[in-house]
Amino acid sequence: MKPVWVQRAAAVLFWLAVWQCAAMAVGQEVFLVSPVAALRALVQLLPTADFWGRVWFSSGRILLGFGLGAGCSVLLAAASAKIRWVDILLSPLMQLVKATPVASFIILALVWVRGRSLSILISFLMVLPVLYGAVRTGIQSTDPQLLEMARVFRLPRMRRLRAIWLPAVLPAFHQGCSVALGICWKSGVAAEVIGLPDGSIGDALYRAKITLSTGDLFAWTFVIICVSALFEKLFLWILDRAVKRVTGEEAAR
Amino acid sequence: MSIQIEELCKRYGDKVLFEHLNLRVEKPAVLWAPSGWGKTTLLRILMGLEQPDGGRVTGVGRVGAVFQENRLCRALNAVQNVALVTPDGKGDPEAIRRDFGLLGMQGAALALPTARLSGGQKRRTALLRALWAEADTLLLDEPFTGLDPAAMQQAAALLRQRCAGRSALLATHDRAAIQALGWPVLVLAGQNGPESGGK
Numbered sequence: 349m350k351p352v353w354v355q356r357a358a359a360v361l362f363w364l365a366v367w368q369c370a371a372m373a374v375g376q377e378v379f380l381v382s383p384v385a386a387l388r389a390l391v392q393l394l395p396t397a398d399f400w401g402r403v404w405f406s407s408g409r410i411l412l413g414f415g416l417g418a419g420c421s422v423l424l425a426a427a428s429a430k431i432r433w434v435d436i437l438l439s440p441l442m443q444l445v446k447a448t449p450v451a452s453f454i455i456l457a458l459v460w461v462r463g464r465s466l467s468i469l470i471s472f473l474m475v476l477p478v479l480y481g482a483v484r485t486g487i488q489s490t491d492p493q494l495l496e497m498a499r500v501f502r503l504p505r506m507r508r509l510r511a512i513w514l515p516a517v518l519p520a521f522h523q524g525c526s527v528a529l530g531i532c533w534k535s536g537v538a539a540e541v542i543g544l545p546d547g548s549i550g551d552a553l554y555r556a557k558i559t560l561s562t563g564d565l566f567a568w569t570f571v572i573i574c575v576s577a578l579f580e581k582l583f584l585w586i587l588d589r590a591v592k593r594v595t596g597e598e599a600a601r
Numbered sequence: 602m603s604i605q606i607e608e609l610c611k612r613y614g615d616k617v618l619f620e621h622l623n624l625r626v627e628k629p630a631v632l633w634a635p636s637g638w639g640k641t642t643l644l645r646i647l648m649g650l651e652q653p654d655g656g657r658v659t660g661v662g663r664v665g666a667v668f669q670e671n672r673l674c675r676a677l678n679a680v681q682n683v684a685l686v687t688p689d690g691k692g693d694p695e696a697i698r699r700d701f702g703l704l705g706m707q708g709a710a711l712a713l714p715t716a717r718l719s720g721g722q723k724r725r726t727a728l729l730r731a732l733w734a735e736a737d738t739l740l741l742d743e744p745f746t747g748l749d750p751a752a753m754q755q756a757a758a759l760l761r762q763r764c765a766g767r768s769a770l771l772a773t774h775d776r777a778a779i780q781a782l783g784w785p786v787l788v789l790a791g792q793n794g795p796e797s798g799g800k
Contacts, residue, residue, distance in 0.1 A: 491672075493668070493670055493672045494672055494674065496650055496668075496672070497666075497668065497672040499649075499650070500648045500649070500650065500664050500666050501664070501665070501666070501685075501686045501730075501734055502663060503685065503686065504690070507685060507690050511674045511677060511685055512674065515674065515675070515676045
């Protein structure tokens with residue numbers, strides 16, 4: 349049996365080959381660019397200041413939206429776990445946000461905010477119900493017997509948080525973040541494609557589409573996937589370290 | 602500090618657990634009662650986790666407890682679980698390790714998350730946690746469950762040593778444990794309180 353990374357690399361190579369064959373069969377780069385041409389477009393993009401400026405612009409805003417969404421969801425989930433009427437009040441709102449198509453939010457949000465801030469608001473809105481639900485689930489999974497123990501021993505609030513609440517909530521939060529980070533990148537870039545803020549990745553995608561630069565379109569898509577995966581890995585790594593530090597636990601999984 | 606139980610009543614629906622129970626615990630004692638009498642419920646009332654239907658309890662103060670279940674923080678190791686209930690939350694890890702040694706638990710087991718300990722090791726951790734708590738009263742619900750005879754003897758010896766001078770109520774069915782402890786036994790066979798002071 350080959351190591352897992354060899355199997356994965358083989359799978360990637362297989363699909364790249366399928367893509368190459370399909371591109372050769374279609375024979376028109378406007379419709380389907382070959383992986384080689386997409387790679388060529390990416391190599392041309394990489395050394396330009398415009399490329400890094402766009403990556404910085406979009407990453408900053410999308411991650412700001414994620415951070416705000418994560419912060420708010422933790423606070424709201426904690427409040428709704430503690431206060432019943434907050435839970436009753438927030439429940440339909442979160443359902444609504446979760447069920448509303450992202451395109452509706454983007455178009456509606458364009459009326460409220462400038463295109464430059466659109467991706468912040470959209471990532472925030474997409475992240476909020478996901479992490480709210482995850483944190484809520486984590487809080488609900490807290491062992492009531494441990495909470496009784498903490499009450500009997502009169503453990504201070506911070507110690508309860510560290511020893512009981514965080515170990516219960518963080519695995520769910522970790523999982524929620526993994527999902528939410530992917531969602532916020534997809535929705536944030538979609539917002540940029542519609543809002544067209546200057547200097548964003550979404551704007552570059554749109555330009556690639558109207559100029560029929562399919563190579564650039566694929567290159568930018570590849571960049572979005574990579575940046576999204578990179579931030580997800582980095583964030584979850586930081587979260588794992590924080591969990592270990594705070595709870596003494598080996599990993600929040 | 603002595604625990605004073607006056608006219609205590611507790612019922613679940615139609616089932617009366619105890620009625621007009623009067624009890625005074627000034628020094629460590631064993632609470633003995635038939636299964637289903639309500640020992641755990643009585644201890645839970647003393648811990649403040651349940652409300653009685655009548656009567657009152659005074660003189661409990663701060664509690665160190667061994668529950669029917671171990672109730673340990675799974676991610677923390679045995680020493681961290683004990684340290685958690687100390688006034689500063691850190692305790693004295695060396696002294697805690699020495700105490701674990703007295704209970705026949707040492708070495709690598711102390712560094713493992715408690716989720717990975719055996720039943721007996723978890724029980725000893727729960728017991729030591731109660732002893733390390735800043736407590737006026739110890740309430741111990743079957744603390745020797747899962748311990749082999751040797752470990753039980755060690756635990757009883759440590760309890761005898763550490764419970765001197767404060768009130769403690771230990772619920773058990775284990776006659777060997779009662780003998781090892783040598784504490785007075787409060788026999789709660791009826792619904793109105795102790796039937797005799799010794800057993």
